[in-house]
Every structure is written in structure tokens, then in C-alpha cells.
Amino acid sequence: MSTLMAALLDASYLTHPVAAAPPPSGVPDVGGGEAPPGAEDLIQILKWVAWTVTALCVAGIFGVAARMAVDHSRGGGRDHARGLGFVLGACLLVGSASGIVGAFV
Numbered sequence: 721m722s723t724l725m726a727a728l729l730d731a732s733y734l735t736h737p738v739a740a741a742p743p744p745s746g747v748p749d750v751g752g753g754e755a756p757p758g759a760e761d762l763i764q765i766l767k768w769v770a771w772t773v774t775a776l777c778v779a780g781i782f783g784v785a786a787r788m789a790v791d792h793s794r795g796g797g798r799d800h801a802r803g804l805g806f807v808l809g810a811c812l813l814v815g816s817a818s819g820i821v822g823a824f825v
Contacts, residue, residue: 773814780807 784807788800 770814770817777807777811777814780810783807 781804784800784804787803791800
């Protein structure tokens, strides 16, 4: 117990000055970056995904339009604005995806 108390009471480590680290000089410049080997295949897959999602957005608009036409011929049809809003929101997100990513990178 006495060695523990002696270690706690020995505050000599508090009196030694500690060298302060120099302040950061600013944001480091990481450059434009370089694609790793094989990145061309990934870019090709991303292009295919972008094309597929765009085609699905167009198909979604066609689907909402078809449901609107069928319901209108049956005498109904004012509930499709929500579905059209979702599809148009997806189209907006797909169209601005590269801009959104570019803003964060």
C-alpha cells in the first residue's frame, strides 16, 4: 500500500515540460488521385448500372402512366400522383448522382 501511495504522491512527471506538437499547417493536398489497376472494369460496371437504373426509371414512368390510363378508363384515378412523385424523385436522384458524389469528393 505504501508503494502505491508513494507512486501517487510522486508528481514529478507533472513538472517536466512536454514538447507541444506544431500546429497543423492546413489541409494536406492529396492531389487528384490515381485509379488502381483494374479500375476500368469497375467503371464499365458502373456505366452498366447507371444505364440499367435509367432504363428502370423510364419503365417506372411508363408503368405509372399505364396504371393511370387503366384506372381512368374505369372511372377512378387520382391516387397516382404519389407513385409518379416517387418515380420522378428516383429519376432526379439518378440524374444528379454524379453531381452529389462530386460535391462530397
